[in-house]
Amino acid sequence: MARRTVSATEARIHLGELLRGVVEDDDEVVVERAGKPAAVLISAHMHRRLTGPKVDVNKVERIVEAGRRMKAAVGNRKIPKPEDVIRRFREERNAP
Numbered sequence: 001m002a003r004r005t006v007s008a009t010e011a012r013i014h015l016g017e018l019l020r021g022v023v024e025d026d027d028e029v030v031v032e033r034a035g036k037p038a039a040v041l042i043s044a045h046m047h048r049r050l051t052g053p054k055v056d057v058n059k060v061e062r063i064v065e066a067g068r069r070m071k072a073a074v075g076n077r078k079i080p081k082p083e084d085v086i087r088r089f090r091e092e093r094n095a096p
Contacts, residue, residue, distance in 0.1 A: 005030045008038065 004018075004027060011018060011031045021027040022043050029041040042050075080088075 001026050001028060003028045003030065005032060005037075007031075008033045011041070 002021075002025065004021070006014070006018070006029060008031055011029070018029050018041060022029060022041050026043055026046065028046075030037050031039040031041060
């Protein structure tokens with residue numbers, strides 16, 4: 001991702017080119033007015049990443065902790081794959 005700074009006039013004149021860079025290369029364009037940052041041109045994808053739902057860190061930590069507890073409870077026992085359990089049930093069901 002490249003960051004580019006342009007004046008408002010340059011942004012107006014070269015908007016199509018700037019949009020292509022933003023969309024295709026995931027560039028970021030800072031538009032200055034009177035030498036000061038006034039706006040930023042970013043892709044819709046980047047905007048969604050910045051404004052979309054945030055990850056609930058507490059929820060992630062609880063999931064990781066639950067995984068640790070399950071692993072500790074299982075210990076060294078081998079956990080069968082779901083397809084093996086299903087196959088075993090079918091074999092027992094079909095046994096004479």
